[in-house]
Amino acid sequence: xxxxxxxxxxxxxxxxxxxxxxxxxxxxxxxxxxxxxxxxxxxxxxxxxxxxxxxxxxxxxxxxxxxxxxxxxxxxxxxxxxxxxxxxxxxxxxxxxxxxxxxxxxxxxxxxxxxxxxxxxxxxxxxxxxxxxxxxxxxxxxxxxxxxxxxxxxxxxxxxxxxxxxxxxxxxxxxxxxxxxxxxxxxxxxxxxxxxxxxxxxxxxx
Amino acid sequence: xxxxxxxxxxxxxxxxxxxxxxxxxxxxxxxxxxxxxxxxxxxxxxxxxxxxxxxxxxxxxxxxxxxxxxxxxxxxxxxxxxxxxxxxxxxxxxxxxxxxxxxxxxxxxxxxxxxxxxxxxxxxxxxxxxxxxxxxxxxxxxxxxxxxxxxxxxxxxxxxxxxxxxxxxxxxxxxxxxxxxxxxxxxxxxxxxxxxxxxxxxxxxx
Numbered sequence: 001x002x003x004x005x006x007x008x009x010x011x012x013x014x015x016x017x018x019x020x021x022x023x024x025x026x027x028x029x030x031x032x033x034x035x036x037x038x039x040x041x042x043x044x045x046x047x048x049x050x051x052x053x054x055x056x057x058x059x060x061x062x063x064x065x066x067x068x069x070x071x072x073x074x075x076x077x078x079x080x081x082x083x084x085x086x087x088x089x090x091x092x093x094x095x096x097x098x099x100x101x102x103x104x105x106x107x108x109x110x111x112x113x114x115x116x117x118x119x120x121x122x123x124x125x126x127x128x129x130x131x132x133x134x135x136x137x138x139x140x141x142x143x144x145x146x147x148x149x150x151x152x153x154x155x156x157x158x159x160x161x162x163x164x165x166x167x168x169x170x171x172x173x174x175x176x177x178x179x180x181x182x183x184x185x186x187x188x189x190x191x192x193x194x195x196x197x198x199x200x201x202x203x204x205x206x
Numbered sequence: 207x208x209x210x211x212x213x214x215x216x217x218x219x220x221x222x223x224x225x226x227x228x229x230x231x232x233x234x235x236x237x238x239x240x241x242x243x244x245x246x247x248x249x250x251x252x253x254x255x256x257x258x259x260x261x262x263x264x265x266x267x268x269x270x271x272x273x274x275x276x277x278x279x280x281x282x283x284x285x286x287x288x289x290x291x292x293x294x295x296x297x298x299x300x301x302x303x304x305x306x307x308x309x310x311x312x313x314x315x316x317x318x319x320x321x322x323x324x325x326x327x328x329x330x331x332x333x334x335x336x337x338x339x340x341x342x343x344x345x346x347x348x349x350x351x352x353x354x355x356x357x358x359x360x361x362x363x364x365x366x367x368x369x370x371x372x373x374x375x376x377x378x379x380x381x382x383x384x385x386x387x388x389x390x391x392x393x394x395x396x397x398x399x400x401x402x403x404x405x406x407x408x409x410x411x412x
Contacts, residue, residue, distance in 0.1 A: 018228070022224070025246075025248045026248060028248070029248030030248065035247070035248065036247070036248040037245060037246070037247045037248070038245065038246055038248070039243060039244065039245030039246075039271045040231075040243070040244055040245075041241070041242070041243045041268070041271070042231045042232060042234070042235030042236065042241065042242040042243070042244070062247070063272075064270075064272065065245045065247070065271055065272050066269075066270065066271050066272075159365065
């Protein structure tokens with residue numbers, strides 16, 4: 001069975017989405033044995049606010065490194081969500097930061113909302129690992145890379161001495177995905193984070 | 207005057223060409239005020255040997271992030287040179303590591319050969335900054351980014367505490383470019399590096 005999977009990571013500059021893209025691409029290509037491309041644009045958007053990084057994973061050749069029919073999109077900010085959701089395919093997965101993206105787009109998407117930044121801050125203790133929490137969620141929701149491959153790529157790519165906290169964040173993200181998938185939300189919980197459920201029929205809050 | 211400039215950085219994995227690509231793209235977009243895309247492929251080539259990172263810089267929109275008509279190509283290894291030179295445009299610049307790429311391709315190229323790796327090892331004392339030496343050469347030979355923009359991007363991107371050695375390497379690369387352009391080679395020199403001249407009519411050594 002051949003596959004071609006497009007991932008768009010969007011948010012604001014400085015959220016580590018380029019690094020997250022490299023890790024996904026390397027996990028897929030170096031450790032899972034598939035092919036991958038990774039790209040990003042710099043320009044007015046990089047200076048302004050919304051930014052994105054894209055990864056395409058396939059078991060065949062990838063001629064065109066730009067994502068045009070996105071299977072999974074991460075949006076860490078409302079601005080990025082609004083700007084980049086148009087290329088998400090019908091039935092694709094939209095993963096948003098539940099506290100940042102409150103105005104969910106209309107469309108035939110499978111929407112998962114989790115407090116990604118909050119998990120990094122409160123469960124791991126470092127907002128800077130928000131990207132790794134997101135990677136954990138993406139790994140579980142997409143099933144396009146293996147957990148062990150992502151772990152290896154994280155170890156290779158993050159600064160020396162920060163491997164464990166980055167891996168902890170990755171696994172917190174994986175756990176959050178499992179909670180979302182199992183609909184077992186922790187809304188009053190010991191961990192001080194709340195999960196928004198998978199929204200089957202997203203409602204605009206405008 | 208509008209412009210569109212494609213740069214391909216090629217060599218082997220672990221030579222820091224992806225980082226060099228990010229620095230070029232950020233210099234162009236964040237500090238020079240142009241647009242840029244940066245991309246790379248991972249796959250059999252990443253596992254095998256030759257690897258590449260691509261940057262496109264324009265003052266207009268860039269729809270297609272893959273380089274197809276390359277204006278300047280860096281080749282740090284013979285394998286990468288052989289594999290990727292086909293997309294270099296007629297009259298384009300081929301910058302090679304003089305000690306690694308001895309079998310120069312035929313074609314209507316402007317070829318510059320400098321001992322890039324040796325400059326990093328002997329003049330800066332760290333082989334790991336080969337990518338920054340290459341950036342210095344590219345900055346001068348392409349004239350597509352400003353020196354100050356690249357300096358700012360280097361400071362932003364390299365690990366804390368290594369800014370000065372990376373900038374030193376960058377400036378050694380710039381100096382090497384000026385020597386090449388001035389045809390003032392240092393073949394027996396105090397710095398223990400030799401420059402191969404710009405080859406007007408490259409000869410295959412096969």
